[in-house]
Amino acid sequence: MPLPGIVQALLESDALRAAERGTASARTLPPACYTDPEWFAFEREAIFFREWLCVGRVEQVSQPGDYFTLTIADEPLIVVRGRDDQVRVLSGVCRHRAMILTAPAQVTPEHWTDEPGESSGNTGHAFRCPYHYWTYDLTGQLIGAPDMQRTEGFDKADICLPSLAVEIWNGFIFANFDLEAEPLAPRLAEFDAVSANWNVKGMRATEAATARGLRWNWKVMHENFVDFYHSDRLHARIDAISPSAGLIERDFGDDDAVIIALAHTTDPDFGFNPTFKALFPVIETLTVEERSLTLFGIVPPTFALGFNSDSAFFLIVTPTGPETIDVSVGDLYPESHLEHPLFPELKAMADLGVGFFLNQDFPTNAGVQKGLRSRYAPQGPLSWQENSINHLNRWAINRYRRATGD
Numbered sequence: 001m002p003l004p005g006i007v008q009a010l011l012e013s014d015a016l017r018a019a020e021r022g023t024a025s026a027r028t029l030p031p032a033c034y035t036d037p038e039w040f041a042f043e044r045e046a047i048f049f050r051e052w053l054c055v056g057r058v059e060q061v062s063q064p065g066d067y068f069t070l071t072i073a074d075e076p077l078i079v080v081r082g083r084d085d086q087v088r089v090l091s092g093v094c095r096h097r098a099m100i101l102t103a104p105a106q107v108t109p110e111h112w113t114d115e116p117g118e119s120s121g122n123t124g125h126a127f128r129c130p131y132h133y134w135t136y137d138l139t140g141q142l143i144g145a146p147d148m149q150r151t152e153g154f155d156k157a158d159i160c161l162p163s164l165a166v167e168i169w170n171g172f173i174f175a176n177f178d179l180e181a182e183p184l185a186p187r188l189a190e191f192d193a194v195s196a197n198w199n200v201k202g203m204r205a206t207e208a209a210t211a212r213g214l215r216w217n218w219k220v221m222h223e224n225f226v227d228f229y230h231s232d233r234l235h236a237r238i239d240a241i242s243p244s245a246g247l248i249e250r251d252f253g254d255d256d257a258v259i260i261a262l263a264h265t266t267d268p269d270f271g272f273n274p275t276f277k278a279l280f281p282v283i284e285t286l287t288v289e290e291r292s293l294t295l296f297g298i299v300p301p302t303f304a305l306g307f308n309s310d311s312a313f314f315l316i317v318t319p320t321g322p323e324t325i326d327v328s329v330g331d332l333y334p335e336s337h338l339e340h341p342l343f344p345e346l347k348a349m350a351d352l353g354v355g356f357f358l359n360q361d362f363p364t365n366a367g368v369q370k371g372l373r374s375r376y377a378p379q380g381p382l383s384w385q386e387n388s389i390n391h392l393n394r395w396a397i398n399r400y401r402r403a404t405g406d
């Protein structure tokens, strides 16, 4: 692909090569990788249109006709369950005049200049564009287009919404713009192995909460998620029993599709909540050692999954530009926990606990992003406790180089 000058220069730079070394001698990514619009346009091609993207959970589309929309890197998407029970991920752009299919037909004056937001619900048997009533079935096939009989060569049968490759992993819906992409599941085998005793497959998700318009780059979000160096610094008071020095160092290979960060806690049955203890019964299948671990995994570029000894939690990170993201945060519980008589109360406490961390992590991410725009933005060295950041940076550089044939 033809590349803008700044992208070509960065790809050939010693600055980028400095981020490819092992943690002990590596530097962070060049600041422009987090701020530059042309670099982000390159990442759309090199990463977002080639990699498996987590878009949501199967619980969000449990019945035929159930759908939700999301936008990833400027691509409007519809996730829908068909009459044949298949989950599909379709382009949400009408094939006629590019209207967003699920946009509202009318709004009040204060919303005249808004872009259409995301929506969800049950669409019945079809999606009908509000503009000219072009209508598509749940597979994306055009089934209705009024007053097109005088249009030369027009045949509804020729017109279909583009669809993405789809794979379901433990109830998470992944999609890929690249229909020739290697299957996802084999690439997650290592993650499956390390998290096997949590039995993610048997867990159910509660409704995710989405924070929109967060003002930092998608990589800043993920780096914060797997950074253990800040655990007993930024989170000093509240994370004392999951200390930074508890990190279990791991290797990372160029073909790895998941960044895994594991650490020892000082006490068993740790939970990210105000009591620091698991609130629900501990998952019975965990070993004694696993009950004293924190485990985080990132399947870049959109998905992150973390484990407590009684539950799990996930992030879906979708960029809306070089310096902005939306993030959905949700929980996973064993089915028996959902039937716990005090489930709503315990879940509220768990959410409060997550809030403690986000109240410190989110403004820090915003601060880092502001710093990255500075002419003095550093390419700093890393602590051994930031091993996973080096892995994430190498994952990204590997994709940058693959996309340009290096």
Ligand SMILES: [Fe+2]
Binding pocket: 224, 230, 231, 234, 235, 357, 361
């Ligand atoms: Fe944090």
